[in-house]
Amino acid sequence: MATGYRPEWVQGAFVDFIESRLHSFWSLSIPKIRLLARHRLSDDLIALQFETNRAFRQRAFSTQKGWQGGQYLNVSVVLAGICHQRSYSLVGLPHQPLWWIDDSSNAKTGKNLPRHTVTVALKPQGLVSDYLTKRMPIGTAIHSSIPTGSFTLAQAALAQKYLTKEPEHNQLTPLLFIASGSGITPMLGLITEALRSGHQVTLLHYNRTILLQSQWQTLAATYPDFTYHLIDTEDSNTHLAGTRHLTADSLLTLNLLWAETQIFACGSQALLTSLYNAADQIPLPDDKSLRDNIVVESFGTSFVNATDEQTLDEASTQTVYLRARQRQFSSDTTLLTAAEKAGIRLTHGCRQGICQLCRCQKISGVVKNIQTGKLSHDGHEFIQTCINVAVTDVVLDV
Structure with missing residues (x-):
């Protein structure tokens, strides 16, 4: 019998094809989500609830x-x-009630939304x-990946090797969560x-408006070890150390044990730049660095040694050659953006270094x-x- 023949695979692909023609949400193997409702969290942040397919x-x-x-x-x-492909943080956990009961669509219909849902929150830009x-x-209905990403609580365990000593009385590592703007969206589940x-948890959120306040109040009432500071950058009464910005002061x-504290940002x-600069000003014993205790969400393009003055605009202009297409263009920004400015379309997805769809082979440079x-x-x-800039002339096998 020919080993290359896979009747079960052919059957599955055929069923998928037929199902997609009957209903856009049906699929035997392709994850899909279907938009159920929208809810405005603030002037610039909207929550979307999606039903998930089988x-x-x-x-x-x-x-x-x-x-x-x-x-x-x-x-x-x-x-x-x-x-077009984009990545959006999930709000909450699989079995955590998230949808807002005062949503007008639910109040009018009196109907409960389907059980198997996911929620994301995003700014209406782009x-x-x-x-x-x-x-x-x-x-x-749209295509979706299953939940992914390493910005998770499991990362806290990796930080143990950086601690100067074991936490007293075998307590779990204290955790500090720092967010600005829509960066708050992954924090609720975390x-x-x-x-x-059982962790001791502190939250700092910097924003022009207060977000998810009722959720934080509920958690604080349930867990005595939870402290949160919602910094309204326009309201001086909410500022820490008299400033609207994140500083060492x-x-x-917060009076945390910094040598033992894991930071999620x-x-x-x-x-992120302010956080790294502040971390450099807080000394730890045994020549340890607070930077080692920081886990940054992968959407953030965090320059570990960045300052406010360092930007991509300072990059010098280089020439990028596309060997397979026999094309070339000048680049003083990311390779993907520079190609698009030159009218050359390259394969891409998330544009944030996550999905790997823009991955290609560099020949030289x-x-x-x-x-x-x-x-x-x-x-x-x-x-x-999408996340690389040319330092010299570069040849790509594209």
Whole structure:
């Protein structure tokens, strides 16, 4: 019998094909989500609730029992015949009630939404986010990954090797969560998970408006070890150490045991830069660095040695050659953005260094990863065009 014949695979693919023609939400193997409702959290942040299909639930719950706090979804949206991929953080946990009971659509209909749902929160900016938050009809189904990402509570265990001593009385590591703007979205699930596990938890959220306040109040009433500070950058009464910005002084007002504290951060480049600068000003015993205790959400392009003045605009202009296409273009920013400015379309997905769809082989030249600051060697290797800038002239096998 020919070993290449796989009748069960052919059957599954055929069923998938037929199901997709009968209903856009049905699939035997492809995870999909369907928009159920929208809820405005603030002027610039909107929560979206999606129902998950059977393939999503089977893959998510059979392999990882749902998802962990801090993980995200990759979603695919077709606009004007072009497939765009974006990544959005999940709000909450698989069995954590999230949808707002005062939502007007629920109040009017009196109906309960389906049980198997996921919630994301995003700003209505950019091509895909604007479509999802404003124009995509309720009931529309789109392709999705299952929950993924390493910005999870499990990362706290990795920090133990950096601690100067074991926490007293075998207590769990104290956790500090720092967010700005929409960086708060992965924190609810993370913090709930941490409190249920017995961690001492502190939250700092910097924003122009207060978000998820009722959820934080509920957690604080349930767990005595939870403290939160919602810093309204326009209200001086909420500021720490007399400043609207994150500084070493504002961190020190928290009175945490810094040598034992694990820090999770998600937010703007300005917030991450301020955090690293503040960490450098807080000394630890035995020449340890507080930077080693920081876990940054992977959407953040955190320059570990960045200052406010360091930007990609300072990059010199280099020439990028596409060997397979016999094309070239000048680049003073990321390779993907520079190619698009030159009218050259390259394969891409999330544009944030996560999905790997932009990965290609570099033949020669040196590039710099804008997330880690790491320089490549001058030779063959695979790189991601969305998070690398050319330091010398570069040849890509594209």
